[in-house]
Amino acid sequence: MARRLVGKVWARAEFVLWSLRNPGRPFKDFYADSIACAFANRKQHASLGPNLKPGSARRSKGTFDWLLKQGVQPHDVVVDYGCGTLRIGAYFIQYLDADCYVGMDIDDRILSVGRSLLPRALIESKRPTLEVISPQSIDCIVARAPKWVFSKGVVQHIPPDDLHDYFLNISRLVHAGATGFFRTRTAPVAKRISTKTWVHGVGQLKAIALCYGIALRRVDAQRSIFKLTPADRGDSVPNFKSVKESYAKMSVNP
Ligand SMILES: C[S@@+](CC[C@H](N)C(=O)[O-])C[C@H]1O[C@@H](n2cnc3c(N)ncnc32)[C@H](O)[C@@H]1O
Numbered sequence: 001m002a003r004r005l006v007g008k009v010w011a012r013a014e015f016v017l018w019s020l021r022n023p024g025r026p027f028k029d030f031y032a033d034s035i036a037c038a039f040a041n042r043k044q045h046a047s048l049g050p051n052l053k054p055g056s057a058r059r060s061k062g063t064f065d066w067l068l069k070q071g072v073q074p075h076d077v078v079v080d081y082g083c084g085t086l087r088i089g090a091y092f093i094q095y096l097d098a099d100c101y102v103g104m105d106i107d108d109r110i111l112s113v114g115r116s117l118l119p120r121a122l123i124e125s126k127r128p129t130l131e132v133i134s135p136q137s138i139d140c141i142v143a144r145a146p147k148w149v150f151s152k153g154v155v156q157h158i159p160p161d162d163l164h165d166y167f168l169n170i171s172r173l174v175h176a177g178a179t180g181f182f183r184t185r186t187a188p189v190a191k192r193i194s195t196k197t198w199v200h201g202v203g204q205l206k207a208i209a210l211c212y213g214i215a216l217r218r219v220d221a222q223r224s225i226f227k228l229t230p231a232d233r234g235d236s237v238p239n240f241k242s243v244k245e246s247y248a249k250m251s252v253n254p
Helices: 002-021 027-040 056-069 089-095 108-116 120-126 135-142 160-175 202-211 240-248
Strands: 078-081 101-105 129-132 148-152 179-183 191-194 197-201 214-220 225-230
Touching (some): 027 108, 056 089, 056 148, 078 089, 089 120, 108 129, 129 135, 135 160
Parallel strands (some): 078 101, 078 148, 101 129, 148 179
Antiparallel strands (some): 191 197
16 A cells, blocks of 8 residues: 555656656656666566567567458558657568558657667568657658557556547547557556556547547457547547546546
8 A cells, every 4th residue: 555655646746856857848858768768777678679578579569460460461550659768669671562651750869769770671671660649740641641540558658638639639540541459458446557658448539539530449348459530420429528637636647
């Protein structure tokens, strides 16, 4: 009980202390700084960097195989949104034709490590696009008419206040014709479980996605994978007030 309380307090304090040193910078910069620090210290990580925890590579191959089964073809343009250091991206770069893989993430330090882990010959032959997420880079990718966008293990690292940007960007790709998938844990009641991790509520994710004309449907319960498609008239309009209220209670800034 006491340990859990200390953990909760620390989860908030870490970001608050960072914010005092970095006034005005968003949570995603805090996330990127702490990952860059973990790289510098050669820390083992579950999904990022050269030093992955045991089992991580096997799980990423499982995700790649699952996505292929949805019908991805070698000539399709595929966007890996929150690609990290290309744990899954490397499989796609090998599988797809040249100029078909697009990896997007919040910070160039993360993308650079991913690039450095790829064999040079693969980069030269497949020419993957690696972009920092911004309105301009989303415009450029929309113009390439992506067929698929997937986002693995990303949503849980986005604080409630920032989910709108996430769904805005993903919705632009989906409305441009891409079929979307994301994978994340969810809970009946949203909660913050560590400094950089939330478990969001399905109802809340659905409601925010609908603000951008996107319908969410869980297509694999075991893996907690959701499919994103353009919403149609039958998709009910969410109760924005209750969504806002429930997330306001757990704003990233305590
Ligand atoms: C747990 S890692 C998963 C990386 C990769 N998808 C994988 O499965 O190997 C989470 C990734 O989400 C990215 N991320 C964090 N906040 C984000 C945001 N607001 N928008 C997009 N990506 C974000 C992080 O930089 C990080 O690369």
